[in-house]
Amino acid sequence: MLDLKYVLAHLELVRAALDKRRAEVDLQPLVRLDAERRKAIIAVEALKKERNEASRSIGQKMKAGEEVGAIRESVRATGERIKALDERLKEIGAEITAILETIPNLPDESCPVGVDESANRVERVWGEKPTFDFELRDHVDLGVITETLDFERAAKITGARFAVHYGLGARLKRALVNFMLDLHTEQHGYREVIPPFIVNRDSLYGTGQLPKFEEDLFRLQQPADWYLIPTAEVPVTNLHRGEILREEDLPLRYTAFTPCFRAEAGSHGRDVRGLIRQHQFYKVELVTFSRPENSAEILEKLTSHAEEVLRRLGLHYRVVTLATGDLGFSAAKTYDLEVWLPSQNTFREISSCSNFGDFQARRAEIRYRPAGGGKPRFVHTLNGSGLAVGRTLVAILEQYQQVDGGFRLPKVLEPYLHSRLLD
Numbered sequence: 241m242l243d244l245k246y247v248l249a250h251l252e253l254v255r256a257a258l259d260k261r262r263a264e265v266d267l268q269p270l271v272r273l274d275a276e277r278r279k280a281i282i283a284v285e286a287l288k289k290e291r292n293e294a295s296r297s298i299g300q301k302m303k304a305g306e307e308v309g310a311i312r313e314s315v316r317a318t319g320e321r322i323k324a325l326d327e328r329l330k331e332i333g334a335e336i337t338a339i340l341e342t343i344p345n346l347p348d349e350s351c352p353v354g355v356d357e358s359a360n361r362v363e364r365v366w367g368e369k370p371t372f373d374f375e376l377r378d379h380v381d382l383g384v385i386t387e388t389l390d391f392e393r394a395a396k397i398t399g400a401r402f403a404v405h406y407g408l409g410a411r412l413k414r415a416l417v418n419f420m421l422d423l424h425t426e427q428h429g430y431r432e433v434i435p436p437f438i439v440n441r442d443s444l445y446g447t448g449q450l451p452k453f454e455e456d457l458f459r460l461q462q463p464a465d466w467y468l469i470p471t472a473e474v475p476v477t478n479l480h481r482g483e484i485l486r487e488e489d490l491p492l493r494y495t496a497f498t499p500c501f502r503a504e505a506g507s508h509g510r511d512v513r514g515l516i517r518q519h520q521f522y523k524v525e526l527v528t529f530s531r532p533e534n535s536a537e538i539l540e541k542l543t544s545h546a547e548e549v550l551r552r553l554g555l556h557y558r559v560v561t562l563a564t565g566d567l568g569f570s571a572a573k574t575y576d577l578e579v580w581l582p583s584q585n586t587f588r589e590i591s592s593c594s595n596f597g598d599f600q601a602r603r604a605e606i607r608y609r610p611a612g613g614g615k616p617r618f619v620h621t622l623n624g625s626g627l628a629v630g631r632t633l634v635a636i637l638e639q640y641q642q643v644d645g646g647f648r649l650p651k652v653l654e655p656y657l658h659s660r661l662l663d
Contacts, residue, residue, distance in 0.1 A: 241340050241602045248274055257346040260353050260564040265343050270336060277332045284325045291318045341451060345599040347564040348536075348573035354563035360576070361563070366547070367556035369580060370639045377645060378583035379637040380514040383409065385645030391514070400512070401504065401519045403630075408657075412636070412649070413522070415656035416629050417497050420524040420549055424626055428545045430495035430526060435475035437498055441465045443478040446604030448570035448596075455505040458519075468501035472525035473623045477600060480529060484616050485608040491538055492529040495626065497522065515630040516588065522629040526593075528622045529606065535595050535620035536573075543575045543593040546626040550590070553650045555635050556580040558587055572597045577627070579635040590631045593624030 247254050251267060258265050294315045298308045352361045383389025388409025394402040405413055424430040438460070444450040444467060449457065458468040469475055476494050485492070500521050511517035526545060530538045543559065550557045562574040571594040578587035598618035601607070607616040640648040649657065 241599060242343055242346070243598075243602065244270070244274070244336060244340065247340075247343075254346065258343070260347055260351075261344055261567060262355055262565045263344050270339055273332050273336050273339075277329060277336075280325050280329050280332070284322055284329070287318050287322045287325070291315055291322065294318065344567070344569045345572050345596065347567055348595070350561070351567065351573055352561060352563045355565040357563065357566045359563035360560040360566060363559045363561055363575070365556075365558040366551060367554065369556050370582060372582065372641070374643040376582050376638075377641060378514065378581075379634040382637045382641055382645060382647060386647065388412070389515075399519075401517065403515060403518065409633070411657055412653070413629055413633055415653045416632055417522070417524060418656050419552075419653055420626060420629075421495060421497060423549060423552070424495040424524070424526060424545060428493075428548075430493040430545075433476060433479070433494050433496050435472065435479070435496055435498065437469050437475075438466050439469055439474050439478065441467070443474050443481070446481050447474050447477050447600050448603065449474065452569060456503050458501045458503060469498060470502050471500050472496040472498040472523060473527060476525060476527040477606075477621055477623065478604060480606050481604040483606060485529065485606070485619065487531065487608050487611040490529060490531050490608060490619065491534065494527045495524060496527070497524045497629075515634050518630060523625050524627060524629065526624050526626040529608075530620045530622060531608070532598065532617070532620050535597065535622060539573065539575070539593065539595040539622055542622055542624050543577070546577055546591045546593055546624050549627050549632075550577065550579065552652045553632070553636065554652075555632075555639055555650075557590070562592075568592070568594065570594075570596050570599050572599065575624075579631065580639065581635065582638045582641075588631065590635065591625035591627050594622065596621045596623075 242254070247267065247270060251271070255267060294311055298311050298315070301308050301311065352359050354360070377385070380389065380391070386408065388406055390404040390406060391402075394404045397404075421432055425432050441450055444457070449470060457470060460466040460468070475498075476496050479494070480492075500523055502519060502521075504517055504519065515521070526542055528538055528542060547557070547559065557577055557579045560576050560578060562571075562576060567574055574592050574594040576589045577591040577593070579590040580586075581588050597620050600621045601618040606619050606621070608619050609616050636650065637647050640650070642648065
């Protein structure tokens with residue numbers, strides 16, 4: 241959530257930043273409501289002063305034996321006016337909050353300006369594009385041939401956009417998770433956490449999924465304010481909701497492996513084949529709480545940590561900076577890691593690494609107390625997938641596929657599998 245004081249003090253700058261995002265937001269209601277709020281506060285203070293003076297005069301007149309009925313009635317009427325103004329102030333506060341909830345984060349100045357993903361900027365490409373002297377298969381066909389993936393039985397069990405993993409496919413998925421977690425905890429300095437996979441409304445509000453993106457969430461019937469998590473970002477970021485951290489403890493780094501659940505309400509039939517866009521999938525997430533001064537640098541580090549997974553797996557990929565029109569609602573800056581999929585002859589997103597500034601921290605009330613003293617400040621939050629497990633499996637199947645429909649294993653995973661598939 242944006243800071244109201246900042247918005248009102250920098251209206252034209254905020255309008256220009258939102259225009260870059262192609263966000264159609266009318267800021268005038270905020271200006272009008274803030275003016276009404278200020279006027280109401282002045283009126284309430286004046287009425288309270290008037291009431292206090294009248295109340296004191298009642299005592300004085302009673303001592304003098306004078307009639308105080310009219311003054312009592314005036315005090316009562318003034319109290320009613322104060323009560324009405326207080327109620328209106330609460331309404332104004334709620335209206336301001338409701339508007340701020342709909343305004344996306346302001347893009348970082350380093351983001352390329354553009355209406356959509358066509359304006360994304362390629363920062364670097366790693367590895368060589370794999371070449372094949374045989375007819376390519378996609379991961380669905382490879383999964384069928386190797387008997388590692390089963391979409392038909394998953395559809396029978398649940399419905400479309402689910403998968404069953406068998407044998408080596410299941411073991412490979414487990415190996416990927418352990419490899420990623422070991423790398424991030426032992427070499428990148430993250431603390432592993434296993435959070436709840438069900439969260440309440442306050443948690444989803446804190447990270448920006450609610451109220452705007454409710455249609456993409458799976459909601460429980462009972463209790464009605466519980467939801468399945470769309471990403472580990474939600475429970476892990478909310479570990480410190482409502483807390484004041486110590487500056488000496490920052491940055492705080494967490495990694496978590498969780499299932500993720502998304503209704504994909506806005507996908508409109510995209511990627512219905514295979515593992516690319518599932519209702520249930522798995523990710524290893526990276527979350528960092530940072531001082532504002534360090535968040536830009538930490539975004540670079542976090543992104544490099546996600547990249548290291550791809551490099552060790554030997555997967556061809558690239559890094560792009562998202563254009564202003566392609567940014568997520570809460571993000572100020574995002575790097576997408578895109579892995580090469582031979583069957584589609586294109587790069588596909590496998591991780592989004594984002595700096596949210598204090599946008600989430602304001603919603604979730606996550607602050608830190610400066611070491612030198614002073615008023616608590618909002619932290620900056622950052623997160624990224626390190627990596628999406630299903631899409632990593634897709635990339636391995638396709639980039640390491642063999643002429644017979646099998647696939648090789650990245651050597652880095654062999655210790656986790658205790659076996660090896662030879663060419």
